[in-house]
Amino acid sequence: MEEEMHTDAKIRAETGAGSSPRGPGCSLRHFACEQNLLSRPDGSASFLQGDTSVLAGVYGPAEVKVSKEIFNKATLEVILRPKIGLPGVAEKSRERLIRNTCEAVVLGTLHPRTSITVVLQVVSDAGSLLACCLNAACMALVDAGVPMRALFCGVTCALDSDGTLVLDPTSKQEKEARAVLTFAVDNVERKLLMSSTKGLFSDAELQQCLAATQAASQHVFRFYRESLQRRYSKS
Amino acid sequence: MKETPLSNCERRFLLRAIEERKRLDGRQTYDYRNIRISFGTDYGCCIVELGKTRVLGQVSCELVAPKLNRATEGILFFNLELSQMAAPAFEPGRYLNLFLKIYLFKIHFQVWQIRVDLHLLNHDGNIIDAASIAAVVALCHFRRPDVSVQGDEVTLYTPEERDPVPLSIHHMPICVSFAFFQQGTYLLVDPNEREERVMDGLLVIAMNKHREICTIQSSGGIMLLKDQVLRCSKIAGVKVAEITELIQKALENDQKVRKEGGKFGFAESIANQRITAFKMEKATIDTSDVEEKAEEIIAEAEPPSEVVSKPVLWTPGTAQIGEGVENSWGDLEDSEKEDDDEGGSDEAILLDSIKMDTGIEVSDIGSQDSEEEEMIILEPDKNPKKIRTQTTSVKQEKAPNKKPVKRRKKKRAAN
Numbered sequence: 267m268e269e270e271m272h273t274d275a276k277i278r279a280e281t282g283a284g285s286s287p288r289g290p291g292c293s294l295r296h297f298a299c300e301q302n303l304l305s306r307p308d309g310s311a312s313f314l315q316g317d318t319s320v321l322a323g324v325y326g327p328a329e330v331k332v333s334k335e336i337f338n339k340a341t342l343e344v345i346l347r348p349k350i351g352l353p354g355v356a357e358k359s360r361e362r363l364i365r366n367t368c369e370a371v372v373l374g375t376l377h378p379r380t381s382i383t384v385v386l387q388v389v390s391d392a393g394s395l396l397a398c399c400l401n402a403a404c405m406a407l408v409d410a411g412v413p414m415r416a417l418f419c420g421v422t423c424a425l426d427s428d429g430t431l432v433l434d435p436t437s438k439q440e441k442e443a444r445a446v447l448t449f450a451v452d453n454v455e456r457k458l459l460m461s462s463t464k465g466l467f468s469d470a471e472l473q474q475c476l477a478a479t480q481a482a483s484q485h486v487f488r489f490y491r492e493s494l495q496r497r498y499s500k501s
Numbered sequence: 502m503k504e505t506p507l508s509n510c511e512r513r514f515l516l517r518a519i520e521e522r523k524r525l526d527g528r529q530t531y532d533y534r535n536i537r538i539s540f541g542t543d544y545g546c547c548i549v550e551l552g553k554t555r556v557l558g559q560v561s562c563e564l565v566a567p568k569l570n571r572a573t574e575g576i577l578f579f580n581l582e583l584s585q586m587a588a589p590a591f592e593p594g595r596y597l598n599l600f601l602k603i604y605l606f607k608i609h610f611q612v613w614q615i616r617v618d619l620h621l622l623n624h625d626g627n628i629i630d631a632a633s634i635a636a637v638v639a640l641c642h643f644r645r646p647d648v649s650v651q652g653d654e655v656t657l658y659t660p661e662e663r664d665p666v667p668l669s670i671h672h673m674p675i676c677v678s679f680a681f682f683q684q685g686t687y688l689l690v691d692p693n694e695r696e697e698r699v700m701d702g703l704l705v706i707a708m709n710k711h712r713e714i715c716t717i718q719s720s721g722g723i724m725l726l727k728d729q730v731l732r733c734s735k736i737a738g739v740k741v742a743e744i745t746e747l748i749q750k751a752l753e754n755d756q757k758v759r760k761e762g763g764k765f766g767f768a769e770s771i772a773n774q775r776i777t778a779f780k781m782e783k784a785t786i787d788t789s790d791v792e793e794k795a796e797e798i799i800a801e802a803e804p805p806s807e808v809v810s811k812p813v814l815w816t817p818g819t820a821q822i823g824e825g826v827e828n829s830w831g832d833l834e835d836s837e838k839e840d841d842d843e844g845g846s847d848e849a850i851l852l853d854s855i856k857m858d859t860g861i862e863v864s865d866i867g868s869q870d871s872e873e874e875e876m877i878i879l880e881p882d883k884n885p886k887k888i889r890t891q892t893t894s895v896k897q898e899k900a901p902n903k904k905p906v907k908r909r910k911k912k913r914a915a916n
Contacts, residue, residue, distance in 0.1 A: 293785040300777055
């Protein structure tokens with residue numbers, strides 16, 4: 267059954283806009299997540315969306331350098347490493363986006379003058395990389411036991427030239443799209459935590475993408491819940 | 502983050518155990534940990550797990566102009582990233598660069614630059630071996646775009662046009678590490694992280710399956726006898742043969758899976774039966790009500806507040822939007838204004854004299870001792886300065902740049 271689904275995913279990814287415009291044809295790719303796979307970090311997770319794969323490791327709460335310490339809450343640091351080449355400006359901006367999202371949910375005030383470091387390594391990039399990074403970071407924070415007020419997930423939408431909305435686009439779909447929007451949503455009230463957009467779109471399309479993201483986030487959170495239920499089923 | 506230091510009792514325990522020929526994980530002296538190789542969907546991407554040590558290798562290529570002193574050779578570049586996972590002092594790139602022989606021919610004034618990026622994901626000892634295996638596997642797995650040269654024309658085919666071509670690799674050198682304890686009395690193959698912390702020195706031998714030694718490196722300042730080194734090289738020969746066989750098998754498996762059209766990539770290498778791993782198939786999302794929701798939200802939303810921006814052009818190059826907020830810092834010190842002046846004045850700007858109706862009088866402060874904050878707008882044919890609250894006098898503005906600064910400094914000294 268999984269094999270059929272997998273080939274289905276491939277076909278759908280290739281045809282892309284085979285789904286009716288703005289119709290119920292959007293789909294998320296095959297998801298997989300493995301937690302606690304690295305021995306050194308306090309928490310780690312590997313998140314796969316289709317062929318995009320990101321590995322996240324969390325250290326914390328740990329000792330912080332005096333220059334970086336904040337007296338009343340934890341210092342959150344995000345490091346994103348690309349697969350090829352040295353980290354550049356694009357990585358820095360993504361790190362900032364992810365850090366802002368994490369700071370909104372992590373209860374830093376419970377661990378003042380400590381540091382929580384999230385290290386993300388891009389293992390393979392086949393579209394919707396930022397969303398995959400966000401998901402991996404969230405699962406790694408959960409694995410590390412960092413206190414959070416909500417879980418968060420990332421979803422990427424792409425709008426192609428005739429306005430069709432595609433969720434969780436592949437790299438080919440992202441390249442041919444008119445606009446690519448990534449949103450981070452929390453699971454308590456499905457409110458928006460972070461948005462990063464590239465391209466041209468109208469405000470109606472923005473709201474449609476947001477609504478689609480909220481619908482998609484439900485599936486992602488169900489995936490989180492089921493994977494954590496599986497993990498703690500034997501304890 | 503600081504590394505947690507190794508406690509003395511742990512150190513003593515490890516050394517005592519080694520003296521009694523016991524290792525913490527139950528291995529024998531010459532045993533390697535389990536090696537697991539998994540490939541990604543792109544060519545040239547692999548993850549190697551040596552016990553818990555994990556290294557990700559990725560190979561990429563591009564056409565570049567060759568180095569001047571080696572005009573006909575390609576360039577092979579290694580990069581080992583040690584992220585926050587660990588910070589040892591070794592650089593495997595050095596070892597690998599010396600002996601890896603890959604012929605990369607010159608293609609019409611450009612050569613291939615092959616770049617191997619190795620990322621250490623988890624440090625549990627023996628990074629050098631893991632990194633060397635990852636590099637060799639990634640290079641063997643990699644496919645470069647096909648190129649054809651016809652006279653002066655060079656055509657680079659995309660992977661869709663023509664199947665990419667593997668690199669021509671002559672032999673596969675693998676590093677084997679030996680850790681020495683108690684001044685060379687005891688040795689262990691493939692030390693893990695704890696054993697590495699208490700070792701005295703490390704000997705790395707890079708060999709290929711034809712028993713040719715490519716590199717030997719000894720670090721840590723241990724003094725070894727000749728027969729110790731020979732013994733190590735014999736052990737290395739055996740180990741390298743085993744590892745090379747493992748690599749070949751993994752590469753063949755992957756190739757078979759790709760040819761048969763089966764599933765490949767990291768998604769498949771996540772073990773199903775592990776309780777910490779979970780998979781979900783493709784999920785369709787119903788987005789049919791997305792349009793209505795969006796329209797609702799837009800209808801209910803308040804219109805954006807009217808933003809009236811009336812830009813005022815003072816001089817060419819100086820414009821102002823809005824009035825700004827009242828300065829809440831209190832009285833500015835002289836020194837801060839000094840900095841402003843130094844930054845604002847630019848003698849090089851010579852503008853056409855466009856007389857602007859500024860609407861603000863040029864007030865003459867007069868004496869140098871004035872410390873009031875006043876706005877001075879200069880005539881455009883004089884030295885234009887940015888509008889800032891500053892203490893200055895008309896006299897100073899006419900003078901060249903350096904003088905006002907000096908005068909102000911004197912003023913401060915006087916104060």
